[in-house]
Amino acid sequence: MELLQMSVRAMSEKIKSKALSVKETVDALQMKLAEKEPMLGAFLTINDMQLEQRMDEVQKGIRSGRYAGPLAGVPIAIKDNICTKGLRTTCGSRMLERFVPAYDATVVQRLQDAGMIILGKTNMDEFAMGSTTETSAFRLTKNPWNMSHVPGGSSGGSCAAVAAGEVPLALGSDTGGSVRQPAAFCGVVGLKPTYGRVSRYGLVAYASSMDQIGPIGRTVADCRALYECVAGYDEKDATTVKREVTKSLGHEPNVEERIEKLKGMRFAVPKEYLGEGTREEVREAVKGAMKLLDRNGAVVEEISLPLAEYAVAAYYIIACAEASSNLSRFDGVKYGYRAEGAETLHEMYVKSRSEGFGEEVKRRILLGSFALSEGYYDAYYLKALKVRRLIREAFDKVFENYDCILTPTAPTTAPKFGTALKDPLLMYLQDADTVAVNLAGLPAISVPCGIDAEGLPIGLQLIGNAFCEETLFAAAEGYEELRGKFPTAWEQGRERL
Amino acid sequence: MAKKQYDTVIGLEVHIELSTETKIFCGCATKFGAMPNTQTCPVCTGMPGSLPVLNKKVVEAAIALGLATNSRISRRTIFDRKNYFYPDNPQNYQISQLYVPVCRDGFLEIENKSVRIHEMHMEEDAGKLVHDEAAGISLVDYNRSGVPLIEIVSEPDMETAEEVIAYLEKLRMLCLYLGISDCKLQEGSMRVDVNLSVKEAGSETLGTRTEMKNLNSFKAIARAIAAERERQIMRIESGQEVVQETRRWDDAEGVSYSMRSKEDSKDYRYFPEPDIPPVLIGREWIDGIRNRQPEFKEEKAARFTEEYGIPAYDADILTQSRHLATLFEETAKRSGLPKKTANWFMGELLRLLKESGKEPEELTFSPKHAADLIVAVEEGKINQANAKEVFAKVVEADVAPLSYMEQRGLMSLSDEGVLQAAVDEVLAEYPEIVEEYRSGKDKVFGFLVGQVMKKTKGKADPGTVNGLLRKNLSRFA
Structure with a gap:
């Protein structure tokens, strides 16, 4: 499939040079969708209503020169917790089954301004709470590499869609690993930018102090192109930062340049991330990557980062506390599903929220409300904030001596359906490799680094210092070059679609 | 009749609605009286995904009021979320300040005492519920949602209704002079909650306090204070306890009703607002605001007496409104006849205002015109009776008095x-x-x-x- 062998920049070039029309591109992908979606289940809503008109607009805009950027004409999928004007945005919840936003998220606005085409909205764990996309109220999304396994989560739909070749690019959101972990499980590249890099305006909040929208693509270069399109200060989000986003300006470094950049780059590998809890095959794949980097002139050293073990506890207290407040607007009054037959206001609240939210969401709202309640605030929430500060300081120390931290993205590969949710605590512990990054607000990228015996991809996580996405891209691109081309799910013939 | 002597202890929580052009966290207009839900956007209707962005003008108003009340300005202040479910608040939490309010430890001098101010914080107002009894439905108007408020919390330093009203008058005057609020109790741009307890005269131990809401005029406040004092004394003397609770004053009936007691008070689960970064208030910002502070009422009145030789009584009246004071001063300067100017203002102008039912703020005449007339009278160009007629025209329509007099043949014959x-x-x-x-x-x-x-x-x-x-x-x- 030629369309999906090329980079997104190359695809856009073809469209801009009229070698390929917008309609031909979209049609080809729609055929893919029609063929794969019934089994894969990556999408919740296909953008059929606005699509014809949008294709027209983009084609005209390319002709007139209005859309001349590196992603003009490129189709994309959006996670269903990012508001799209006039296009249903459910957050994977019964609560918002019929919510049609009256406005576009800032990132969506930027995609539109760049001449991209939104193909649809992707499945996710309900309100981004989960690691398997199984908490979605609507459907299961399968892992394109093996249909009896989960795609990871919560951006499972976005990662599966890219991995299955339904779209070249997708947006996800990452609060505790929700872009990186499914990217690892699906064998694609996913970035969680520095907190404050990408506007959250229009992202339905889960944990406001950690949420960050991130790009997903098949290669680091694709991922980067999308990052450059959406990143940057936004006056509508007071937590975004006024810092220049370095643009690659169409210059794609060649192989030598990429590898050259790795020379002398310093990688720290915290031994805690490669311990008991990490599966052997994952450990081996990461060690393989370490060797590869080391042999090509990078400095790879083992360090200790002991605070990681407290990260999961601190993360769940802070995330759930914020979520309990963020989700309180879904009460059936102005927003969210309204239950029938309530006699009083209080009854309406209780019934609507009991019926509208799923189990995992309710569990986290309860946890969060408890952590914030009088008499417990200091013991839980404030203590978690202290841990958060210590973690940030520990990371700062590492970055005094290193450019990147290298870890597995997840301790395992994608589990089978129905296994993860049985024990929520165990599921939370699986987030150990990713959550510290969100607590510290750092950027991190997941790049495929191997395939296990069951044929499931393994992800390598590179963590950078705040606002050093540039370094991360260089490291990730260099590694990608050394590793060689990573197979796609469909080339592997693994997808039984 | 009470058997013993009691002291009353009163503290106030005052909400001031700011008269900024736009809301505290979005660009929507704040104008009063617009059609329901015409001044709203995704932010002030709490739409999923929307985010608040702080209006700097609100912080400036808070700093200005903080300086005027001798408060300590926090160099780093944060917003917090106050969580509670109620339909007038679309997101079910109010963005307010609890842990690090913008101002602390101020005081106001009233009559012969100083009332300490515990703290001052910024927050957003909620929407308005409209109940349609006939249709059996409730509707929400979000125009007021996100209108900026400053809450001023005093220490329990007041003992009488007179002190309470003096404190409120002083606070109101500061806000009016700063131009940050019109402070109208009836319209809700100034809201007062009275915390009151009684204790045996001379006792060191404070009694249990109640909080009184729904006080829409100074008269209502005075009546509510008297009634609540009596009610608490009655309970104590009949061997009952005063319950810590929030009560609602019914001014028509002259009684209050319990709204909720402490036992069923809510746990607001406050935590720092993650969507708004801490606000850093640098020395330069504070100094800039301090340098722009107006001359407040008392200094102005003192200066008027001193500089223009007008009676203290007149100076007090003329400075009740910053605008009126400015008009007076400009007119006095232009005419060079401050005492005559004061007479015209105290007599004719106030009478005209009273008759038309207007506020001094609504006066639009130019001091030049008023001064021209006053000089004309002094020079004998017009007699007193005609001058009154022309003055009314100046006040009403800002006519140029000399040409008006000429056109109407009101000039005195002095040839x-x-x-x-x-x-x-x-x-x-x-x-x-x-x-x-x-x-x-x-x-x-x-x-x-x-x-x-x-x-x-x-x-x-x-x-x-x-x-x-x-x-x-x-x-x-």
Whole structure:
């Protein structure tokens, strides 16, 4: 499939040079969708209503020169917790089954301004709470590499869609690993930018102090192109930062340049991330990557980062506390599903929220409300904030001596359906490799680094210092070059679609 | 009758609605009285995904009021979320300040004491619920949602309704002078909750307090304080306890009702607002605001007495409104007749305001015009009666008094040539009166003046007429 062998920049070039029309591109992908979606289940809503008109607009805009950027004409999928004007945005919840936003998220606005085409909205764990996309109220999304396994989560739909070749690019959101972990499980590249890099305006909040929208693509270069399109200060989000986003300006470094950049780059590998809890095959794949980097002139050293073990506890207290407040607007009054037959206001609240939210969401709202309640605030929430500060300081120390931290993205590969949710605590512990990054607000990228015996991809996580996405891209691109081309799910013939 | 003597202990929580152009966290207009839900956007209706962005003007208003109340300004202040479910608040949490409010530890001087201010914080207002009893439905108007408020929390330093009202008047005057709020109790732009407890006279231990809401005028506040004091004393003397609770004042009935007790008070689960970064208030920002602070009422009144030699009573009245004070001062300066100006303002202007039911803030005349008129009177160009008519026109429509007087023929006749003719006529018509005057009956002089005035239809300048008459009478002698 030629369309999906090329980079997104190359695809856009073809469209801009009229070698390929917008309609031909979209049609080809729609055929893919029609063929794969019934089994894969990556999408919740296909953008059929606005699509014809949008294709027209983009084609005209390319002709007139209005859309001349590196992603003009490129189709994309959006996670269903990012508001799209006039296009249903459910957050994977019964609560918002019929919510049609009256406005576009800032990132969506930027995609539109760049001449991209939104193909649809992707499945996710309900309100981004989960690691398997199984908490979605609507459907299961399968892992394109093996249909009896989960795609990871919560951006499972976005990662599966890219991995299955339904779209070249997708947006996800990452609060505790929700872009990186499914990217690892699906064998694609996913970035969680520095907190404050990408506007959250229009992202339905889960944990406001950690949420960050991130790009997903098949290669680091694709991922980067999308990052450059959406990143940057936004006056509508007071937590975004006024810092220049370095643009690659169409210059794609060649192989030598990429590898050259790795020379002398310093990688720290915290031994805690490669311990008991990490599966052997994952450990081996990461060690393989370490060797590869080391042999090509990078400095790879083992360090200790002991605070990681407290990260999961601190993360769940802070995330759930914020979520309990963020989700309180879904009460059936102005927003969210309204239950029938309530006699009083209080009854309406209780019934609507009991019926509208799923189990995992309710569990986290309860946890969060408890952590914030009088008499417990200091013991839980404030203590978690202290841990958060210590973690940030520990990371700062590492970055005094290193450019990147290298870890597995997840301790395992994608589990089978129905296994993860049985024990929520165990599921939370699986987030150990990713959550510290969100607590510290750092950027991190997941790049495929191997395939296990069951044929499931393994992800390598590179963590950078705040606002050093540039370094991360260089490291990730260099590694990608050394590793060689990573197979796609469909080339592997693994997808039984 | 109470058996013992009791002291009343009162603290106040005052909400001031700011008169900023836009809301605290979005760009929507704040104008009062617009059609329901016409001043709303995704942010102030709590739409999923929307985010608040702080309006800097609100912080500036808080700093200005903080400086005016001798408060400590926090160099780093944060917002917090107050979580509670109620339909007037679309997101079910209010963005407020708990842990690090913008100002702390201030005080206001009233009469002979100082009332300490515990803290001052910024927050957003909620929407308005409208209940349609007939249709059996409730509707929400979000126009008020996100309108900025400053809450000023005093220490329990007041003992009487008079002190409470003096404190509120002082606070209101500061806000009016700063131009940050119109502070109208009836319209809800100033809301007062009264925390009150009683204790046996001289006792060190504070009694249990109640919080009184729904107080819509100074009179209602005074009545509620008297009634609540009585109610608490009655309970204590009949062996019952005062329950810590929130009560609602019914001013028509003159009684209060319990709204909720402490047991069912809510746990607001406050935590720092993650969507708004901490606000850093640097020395420069504070100094800039301090340098722009207006001269407040008391200093201004003192200066008026000193500089313009007007009575303290007048100065107090003229500075009740910053706008009125400015109009006075400008007019006084232009006319060079501050005392006359004060007389015009205290007499005519206040009477006109009272008659029209207008606020001093609504006055739009230019000081130049008022001054021109006052000077014209002084120079005898117009008599007092006509001047009042012209003054009313100046106040009402800002007419230029000199051309107005001319057009309407209201100018006094002070041309001696013209007046001489009238004087001659009068002297010729009343020879016997002239005789009486010359024989020493000084009081008939007034009659002669009156006759000249009559001949000139009241336009003659009395001063000129006086002079002319005396000159003529002595000549005849």
